[in-house]
Each structure stands twice: as C-alpha cells, then as structure tokens.
Amino acid sequence: MTLKWNTVAFQELCRFVPFLLSVCIYFVLAPQSSCPLWVKAFFKCLPILFLCTYILTHEINMYTHSKAQKLLAGLLFSAAGDIFRTTSPQLYHCYGESMFGLAHIFYIWMFGIKPLNLLAGVFLVAVGTIYMLFLKRCIWDQKPFQWAAYIYILLIGTMAWRASAGTLFSQNWSWIKLFATIGGILFIVSDFTYAVSMYCFPMYNAGINTATYYTAQMFITLSIVKTKNE
Numbered sequence: 001m002t003l004k005w006n007t008v009a010f011q012e013l014c015r016f017v018p019f020l021l022s023v024c025i026y027f028v029l030a031p032q033s034s035c036p037l038w039v040k041a042f043f044k045c046l047p048i049l050f051l052c053t054y055i056l057t058h059e060i061n062m063y064t065h066s067k068a069q070k071l072l073a074g075l076l077f078s079a080a081g082d083i084f085r086t087t088s089p090q091l092y093h094c095y096g097e098s099m100f101g102l103a104h105i106f107y108i109w110m111f112g113i114k115p116l117n118l119l120a121g122v123f124l125v126a127v128g129t130i131y132m133l134f135l136k137r138c139i140w141d142q143k144p145f146q147w148a149a150y151i152y153i154l155l156i157g158t159m160a161w162r163a164s165a166g167t168l169f170s171q172n173w174s175w176i177k178l179f180a181t182i183g184g185i186l187f188i189v190s191d192f193t194y195a196v197s198m199y200c201f202p203m204y205n206a207g208i209n210t211a212t213y214y215t216a217q218m219f220i221t222l223s224i225v226k227t228k229n230e
Contacts, residue, residue, distance in 0.1 A: 111162035160184035183219035
C-alpha cells in the first residue's frame, strides 16, 4: 500500500513539474524591465497552459466529464486574460477583465449549486462588500471601470462561494472540497492585490498577486481532476 501511494505521489509530482518550472521562470523574468512584453505575456500564461496539459494527462473522458470541460474553458479564458493584462494593462484592461469574468462564469457553472450553503454565501457577501467599499474610493472618478469592477467582484465572489460551499461552515468536508475552497479564497486575495496595485497604490510585494493566483488555479484544478463527474 505504501509503495503504491509513493508511486502515485511521484506520478503526480512529475505531472506538476512543467507547471512549477514555468512559474519559477516567470518570477525570474517578470521583474526584468528589459524583457519584451510579449515574452512576459507568454510566460505569464504558460503555467496555466501546463495546468491544461496536467488535466489531459489524466485518464479523464472529456466527452462525459463535464466538470473537466468547464475547467479547461476557465483556464483558457484565464490565459487569455493574462495575455491582455500583461501586454498593455491600460489599453486592454477591460478585455483582460472580461476574459477573467468569463473564466469565473465557467468556474461557477463547474462547481454547481449543490450544496447551497447560504451561510457561506452571506459571509462572502460581507467580504465582497468590504472589498467593494475599499475599491470604490480609488475608482470614484472612473465611472466606466467602476461598474465593470462591481460586476467582476460579483462574479468572483459567487465563484468563491460555490467553490467553498462544500467546506465553509460545514462538517461534511473532504480534502478535495478543501482544495476548491482554498483555490476560491486565494483567487479573491490575488484579484484584490491586483486591483489595489492597479487603482490605488503599488503593493509592497507585488509577487503576492502572482503567487496567490497560480496557487489558486492549481488548487481549483486539483479539486476537479480528483473528483468524479456527477
């Protein structure tokens, strides 16, 4: 039994090696001002593309596993959002947010509405309200971005609610459900640091945004790959 577990763990680690290496490469390239934007954009979305490869390396029937299909769509829209955000944050900002908004819609669809867990929803509404009130001070004079930001906060808050519905304030939890919860919460942390850096003031450690983003995508991917389709 121990030998079998060690073999499975080694196989999982090997599947994650490309993702982990590409994340390390991006952290090295991102601070380099001489690095072309298109190179940064490529390496920014490369870890997400390797997560797509990770899904495909498992024995998953993509025709019947609807959650895996939605996960792939969400990851691909996230990769497109990374390209728009990195290439030119000012010019393509709305395009990037739109791509991530579509990714969150697929994630919401993927996690489903069961269990409902209204208590978790109320908690995340409170968190989202604080998030919105804090950000409102920074985008008060940017009316087009203001309403787009509100819609985006609603989408990511709903995604985090559905991701954490299986564990937050619930006793019927499992490690797989916990992975989804961690992924959803870290996505909020990542986007909050990005929004503050973009609209309010530069964060002391900009790497928090990237680290929490990749970790969130990794845990969300794990939660779905290890879950049988219902």
